[in-house]
Amino acid sequence: xxxxxxxxxxxxxxxxxxxxxxxxxxxxxxxLEPTVQKHPEFVKAGIxxxxxxxxxxxxxxxxxxxxxxxxxxxxxxxVQFNNAIGPYKGGLRFHPSVNLGILKFLGFEQVFKNALTxxxxxxxxxxxxxxxxxxxxxxxxxxxxxxxxELEKHIGADTDVPAGDIGVGGREIGxxxxxxxxxxxxxxxxxxxxxxxxxxxxxxxEATGYGCVYFAAEMLATRKESFQGKTVAVSGAGNVAQYTxxxxxxxGGKCISLCDSSSTIVDPAGIDRDKLAFVxxxxxxxxxxxxxxxxxxxGVSCYVGESIWDVIKNHGLKVDVxxxxxxxxxxxxxxxxALVKAGCTCVAEGANMPSTPEAIHVYQESxxxxxxxxxxxxxxxxxxxxxxxxNSMRLSWTREEVDQRLHGIMKSIHKACLSAADAYxxxxxxxxxxxxxxxxxxxxxxxxxxxx
Numbered sequence: 001x002x003x004x005x006x007x008x009x010x011x012x013x014x015x016x017x018x019x020x021x022x023x024x025x026x027x028x029x030x031x032l033e034p035t036v037q038k039h040p041e042f043v044k045a046g047i048x049x050x051x052x053x054x055x056x057x058x059x060x061x062x063x064x065x066x067x068x069x070x071x072x073x074x075x076x077x078x079v080q081f082n083n084a085i086g087p088y089k090g091g092l093r094f095h096p097s098v099n100l101g102i103l104k105f106l107g108f109e110q111v112f113k114n115a116l117t118x119x120x121x122x123x124x125x126x127x128x129x130x131x132x133x134x135x136x137x138x139x140x141x142x143x144x145x146x147x148x149x150e151l152e153k154h155i156g157a158d159t160d161v162p163a164g165d166i167g168v169g170g171r172e173i174g175x176x177x178x179x180x181x182x183x184x185x186x187x188x189x190x191x192x193x194x195x196x197x198x199x200x201x202x203x204x205x206e207a208t209g210y211g212c213v214y215f216a217a218e219m220l221a222t223r224k225e226s227f228q229g230k231t232v233a234v235s236g237a238g239n240v241a242q243y244t245x246x247x248x249x250x251x252g253g254k255c256i257s258l259c260d261s262s263s264t265i266v267d268p269a270g271i272d273r274d275k276l277a278f279v280x281x282x283x284x285x286x287x288x289x290x291x292x293x294x295x296x297x298x299g300v301s302c303y304v305g306e307s308i309w310d311v312i313k314n315h316g317l318k319v320d321v322x323x324x325x326x327x328x329x330x331x332x333x334x335x336x337x338a339l340v341k342a343g344c345t346c347v348a349e350g351a352n353m354p355s356t357p358e359a360i361h362v363y364q365e366s367x368x369x370x371x372x373x374x375x376x377x378x379x380x381x382x383x384x385x386x387x388x389x390x391n392s393m394r395l396s397w398t399r400e401e402v403d404q405r406l407h408g409i410m411k412s413i414h415k416a417c418l419s420a421a422d423a424y425x426x427x428x429x430x431x432x433x434x435x436x437x438x439x440x441x442x443x444x445x446x447x448x449x450x451x452x
Contacts, residue, residue: 003036004029007048018101020328024108024353027051027360031432032439036226039443045451047443054081054107055088057100058154062128063132064146066139068372079125081162084445089114089123089381089388091165096130096170103330106165106352110381112438113374116413119282119385124160126151132167133287136232144175157188157391163384164193169239170205171282189391192384196396201387203402204380209243210352210370210403211322211379214410216348217251219369219430220321222418223345227253233319233344235259235308236326237290239282240377244281244323245271256319257308260290261328264303266310267293313338316374325350333358340366349373360431375413375434382409387391 008029012022029048036043062076077100080088090110092104105127111123127148132140153161164173173193181187187199194200213227220226230253237258237315245255249435254270258279271279275297282288294302303311309324309331311317322344324330328351331339336359340349347363348371349355355363355372363370383406390396397405413434420440421433 002033003048003450007052010049011052012070015101015289018104019266020105020353021101021108022215023357024105025432027353027357027437028108028112028439031435034426034432035436035439038424041447042443045447047446049308049440050083051111051442052108054079054104055083056080057104059100060150060427062130062143062146062150064139064143066134074128074130074143076126076128076150077103078151078154078156078160078162079103079107079124080095081123081125082111082442083122084442084449085115085121085336086122087156088160089121089163089384090123090161091127092127092168092172092176093127093165094130094132094167095127096129096131096205098129102328103127109352111442112435113378114381114385115438115441116375116416116434117378117385117409118253118412119382119409121381121385121388124162125165126162127165127168130167132172137171140172141175144172145179148176148179148183149374151176152183152239155180155190156387157190161189161383161384161388169193170195189388192387194387199387199391201383201390201402202397203406204383204387205415206246206382207406208240208377209245209325210247211382211410212240212244212348212350212376213247214249214379214407215371215376215414216321216323216346216369218414219348219371220346220413223369225252225345227321230254231256231318232321232323233257233308233312233317235324235330235354236351237279237416238325238435240380241325242276242280242283244325244350246273246277247275248323249276253321257311258290259308259402260291262304264306264308264341265290265292265293266301266303266308266311266317267297267299269299309335312342316342318342319344321345322347323350326354326356327351327354329356331355331359333362335359336362340368345369347371348376352377359382363429364429370430372431372434374438375417375430378413379406379410382406
């Protein structure tokens with residue numbers, strides 16, 4: 001067996017129930033096969049075995065009290081995966097589905113994504129099996145404070161800098177940062193995604209969505225195309241999806257869909273600026289369901305219990321570009337086949353690992369442009385890194401300056417992916433290029449440190 005196959009076999013035998021982590025590890029390690037021959041020093045130093053093991057995985061109890069005075073208990077986590085090139089960096093996810101396997105997958109992906117940004121950031125991920133939906137502000141605050149009571153022992157501006165993710169937005173970051181500051185009696189850049197008045201960066205809420213669109217635009221440009229006149233399918237209805245639509249509109253495309261856990265809306269006329277403003281109020285302030293959009297605007301179809309990818313498959317919807325922005329494994333092989341049949345020529349992932357291995361195989365067999373999440377959605381963590389820089393320097397850059405830096409980083413990531421793919425015999429393969437480019441930076445640092 002090869003080194004890669006040996007490593008994959010070992011992690012599957014050691015943690016047989018961590019399916020998402022197995023999937024992420026297989027996707028990355030399989031594409032690293034060309035590096036094994038070129039870098040025997042990495043094999044000798046056990047880099048491939050070491051890079052799939054987190055530095056540490058923390059699990060802790062989070063007790064809190066609901067509005068009725070009942071004591072509740074949730075499980076909290078922080079996976080500090082690799083800090084070879086900088087402090088651990090990665091979001092916190094609050095959702096009932098959170099478990100160690102999912103966080104290991106996310107932390108592992110984060111290692112390579114962060115390396116691609118060119119910024120000095122390691123990889124980590126954390127969260128809890130807590131559901132913020134349906135909870136009062138007081139309940140969310142008490143949970144966040146209980147969570148931070150334990151987490152603060154393990155993080156710091158030069159150690160581990162968490163951010164938001166699914167279920168963790170500005171409200172949750174505020175509660176956690178306020179409690180961290182109280183416990184530590186210091187005002188440091190230990191969390192990113194903060195409010196503008198207390199250390200946050202302009203463009204941070206927009207960054208993942210904007211970055212994904214910038215990356216997709218770079219891919220389209222390799223075929224002398226652009227977003228102008230393109231019909232775009234977007235999944236999700238949260239932060240990433242919202243700002244993806246904003247940037248696509250700016251570049252001349254037309255986004256026709258949004259979805260949440262209950263339904264999908266399709267608006268053939270396109271989700272313009274005014275409609276997007278309604279969506280932002282609906283989801284960010286009212287915390288309502290996307291089906292309300294269909295009740296407000298004429299000509300909109302609402303598909304209950306179906307994702308946008310189901311709608312494309314089941315109802316023959318035509319799209320040019322797909323920007324999945326919801327969650328992992330939302331697009332399976334049959335969805336990918338339907339996308340190709342629907343005329344889609346470009347997929348860029350705003351979410352983390354939204355495409356199954358079968359779906360990725362379909363993209364690559366069909367030779368459509370495919371930007372994997374660790375490259376396409378790196379804009380969020382890149383701007384988190386820019387927030388860290390601003391915090392360290394005690395200054396704030398303008399909106400235009402941050403957006404310009406973000407755009408430059410996404411162009412750099414695109415170039416690094418294509419260069420690595422060419423150098424290792426897979427021209428045009430963004431998956432191989434992203435994995436190898438990110439891996440080489442981290443591996444070289446690990447090798448330089450010796451066996452630690």
